[in-house]
Amino acid sequence: MFDTLQANQESRTLQGEFHSGEGKLSAAVIGSGFGGLASAIRLQAMGVQTTCFESRDKPGGRAYVYEDGGFTFDAGPTVITAPHCLEELFEVAGKSMSDYVKLLPVSPFYRLRWDDGVEFDYVGGEKELIAQIKKINPKDVDGYKRFAEYTRRVFEKGYVELGATPFLKFRDMIAVAPDLLKLKAHRSVYSIVSKYIQDEHLRQAFSFHPLLVGGNPMDTSSIYTLIHWIEREWGVFFPEGGTGALVRSLVKLFKDIGGEMRLNSPVESAKVVRGTNPFSPSDVQHLVKSQDSPAERFDMVVSNADVHHTYSRIYSDMKPAVKRARQLERMDWSMSLFVMYFGTRKRYENIAHHTILFGPRFKGLLKDIFKGSTLPEDFSLYLHAPTITDTSLAPNGCEAFYVLSPVPHLGRADIDWEKAAIPYGDMILESLEQYLPGLRESIVTRRHFTPQDFHGELNAFHGSAFSVAPKLTQSAFFRPHNRDKDIPGLYIVGAGTHPGAGVPGVINTAKATTHVVAEDYGVTVS
Numbered sequence: 001m002f003d004t005l006q007a008n009q010e011s012r013t014l015q016g017e018f019h020s021g022e023g024k025l026s027a028a029v030i031g032s033g034f035g036g037l038a039s040a041i042r043l044q045a046m047g048v049q050t051t052c053f054e055s056r057d058k059p060g061g062r063a064y065v066y067e068d069g070g071f072t073f074d075a076g077p078t079v080i081t082a083p084h085c086l087e088e089l090f091e092v093a094g095k096s097m098s099d100y101v102k103l104l105p106v107s108p109f110y111r112l113r114w115d116d117g118v119e120f121d122y123v124g125g126e127k128e129l130i131a132q133i134k135k136i137n138p139k140d141v142d143g144y145k146r147f148a149e150y151t152r153r154v155f156e157k158g159y160v161e162l163g164a165t166p167f168l169k170f171r172d173m174i175a176v177a178p179d180l181l182k183l184k185a186h187r188s189v190y191s192i193v194s195k196y197i198q199d200e201h202l203r204q205a206f207s208f209h210p211l212l213v214g215g216n217p218m219d220t221s222s223i224y225t226l227i228h229w230i231e232r233e234w235g236v237f238f239p240e241g242g243t244g245a246l247v248r249s250l251v252k253l254f255k256d257i258g259g260e261m262r263l264n265s266p267v268e269s270a271k272v273v274r275g276t277n278p279f280s281p282s283d284v285q286h287l288v289k290s291q292d293s294p295a296e297r298f299d300m301v302v303s304n305a306d307v308h309h310t311y312s313r314i315y316s317d318m319k320p321a322v323k324r325a326r327q328l329e330r331m332d333w334s335m336s337l338f339v340m341y342f343g344t345r346k347r348y349e350n351i352a353h354h355t356i357l358f359g360p361r362f363k364g365l366l367k368d369i370f371k372g373s374t375l376p377e378d379f380s381l382y383l384h385a386p387t388i389t390d391t392s393l394a395p396n397g398c399e400a401f402y403v404l405s406p407v408p409h410l411g412r413a414d415i416d417w418e419k420a421a422i423p424y425g426d427m428i429l430e431s432l433e434q435y436l437p438g439l440r441e442s443i444v445t446r447r448h449f450t451p452q453d454f455h456g457e458l459n460a461f462h463g464s465a466f467s468v469a470p471k472l473t474q475s476a477f478f479r480p481h482n483r484d485k486d487i488p489g490l491y492i493v494g495a496g497t498h499p500g501a502g503v504p505g506v507i508n509t510a511k512a513t514t515h516v517v518a519e520d521y522g523v524t525v526s
Contacts, residue, residue: 033061036304214334214466
């Protein structure tokens, strides 16, 4: 689409300083989730004057924070892996992450509990992990070692080599197809795990990870087994002060290097207009209109908004955007979530920071969540207890929790969540009492977030919690691209583009996207 600026212009492009009398290149970043913040920091560090628009009263997107009666509840992502992704954001800005935020190691990574009483501590060290496997099925130790070696190879190709590489042309996909075929990327995570491991508990233990990024283990490409090696390689962490503290540190970094953050500023519309800068590729600019503010001109837009919302609402006046929205509507979208936040007046012993509570069904429940049209009567849960690692997130002697249940998205299941939310939450709390005795009588604060809230507050299509589902046929080139080929100067970051959801995933979308920006505008990458 864009040609790289010629050599006689390149002398003026260092760090973006190549506008005529109007100064630096300018960028609008729509949304301040991890993908938006990472993009904003990288662009600003490259010399592009960047303004980040956030529709809510706090930054973070899905990583919002609720505060109530001395409790602090992280609304969204709580599992931090691949910390080098975060460290790199500070490094490109000439700063050190240790001066802004501290990451605390979490161990075990997860505690897994099944309905039949089996328990498994998912830890990082191979020796300790094998000891856990032996407790359940000693015959699976050798199979696990072969599985771990497989995930290492997938990690080297899928994460190290391709994790931040944009797939903008079909030939980009063709080039890596032989390697993906060798890695059996066409097979599902559960299928690959089952090839190496025989015990059903352990099969579930090593195949639940796709749920953390919105995927069905029965459908999601085996490439996503790389998450296991990412955790083995670098561990699992939690920011001191909560995920919200990490968001605040990224916002401070962005501001420290000259970026502008605007809260309570939802972008209502954007469109391409003729620019006045003779050095701007294709001589276009974007007219961005946010609520209660006059329209402003930017050289480019990087959207961290829901990808369908970007095309169907923000750029709805443009024919290519209407076409793209219709294409997105035909894609398979990730499940939604019911999330409940609650604080207790007491603390609990012998619980882990992250706990996965498997229900009586696995395959059947996944089918109901990803393909069903009603709310299942049973559930598997993720329980987050951050005060196990950081007691400052609750009053003295109290515990902060959130519990998450995967549920069908709004496009599949016509559920009246205004009526269903409280009874469904009550069922979950009753179930949790097997793990947390006396829970219901100890709760002092409680709130929930439903698929309808994902749709209404986050503009998520179908109330999907993780955007486009991470299937092989919706990955890499087949996923919405980091750069729009028909709308010059529009770029996409976040869960809806390559490489996809999860904190490392969305941060790497920013890395991939800003490298494309640098190529398009002749800007030096920091």
